[in-house]
Amino acid sequence: MIGLKAILVVVLLISVAAGQEEKPRSYPQRVANGLRATVTSPAIRWHWAATGLGVLLSLPLDDQISERAVEHGLMPQSLADIGYEWGGKWAALTILPGIYLTENIRGTSRETTFQRLEFAFTSLAVVGITTELLKYAVGRPRPDREARTSFPYGPSFPSGHASATFGVAEVVRTLYGNHAGAVLYGIALVTGISRMHENDHYLSDVVGGAGLGIGLVRGFDLAQRHGDAANTLQVDVVPGKVIIGIRF
16 A cells, blocks of 8 residues: 555656646646545536435445345456456556556657546545545444454444545546446445445445546546636737737
8 A cells, every 4th residue: 555655656756746837826736726626616516416326325225235246246257356456456556557657659749648546546536535534434334344443433434445446437537528437436336336245345335436436536527627727828909909828
């Protein structure tokens, strides 16, 4: 885990250093804009409402699905192992190198490549931090009731595997379109079911984690796109003159 954090920090520093001269706003300001968009954007507010409703509708099914997982399982164990490994390690390890290599193959400019790396890193880092904060705040015990490290009451809600993998899937969908995103969403779904299969999470934990990951990534995407649009060359033509300037 320490190694993964070190890799992410290094990539973040590189992305900030590479894009700092071209970007008119500082990195902390861009992070603040992303956080603001996740709260104030009407589209994202509808997403949070739908996520909350999904969690509430899932609660009555939690115990029933948990009992079925213990008695019969929800998927083949080999598939569950793949979902666990993807959500626990590989999604986080591969997303940034994957974006970098893809953009290099496509011949994307250096500035755009690092903008995309920054977007992916920042949004997914916020997903991870928010997930941990909610785990501590809610303190829900896992279905198996076993004590887990460092959490005083229980780290069940929301599912960290679900928030991470659905967040990664939304990053890929945002950057590379619905077809690429559908593949990652399919893998994320396998991960979410695997957490219930192992009786480590309830259905509502997975729904909450998925909604959290998707919503935060969408908020940061909206903030970035609005920020890009807010600093573009603008040409105004009025009778007798042409005005050229930068729109902020």
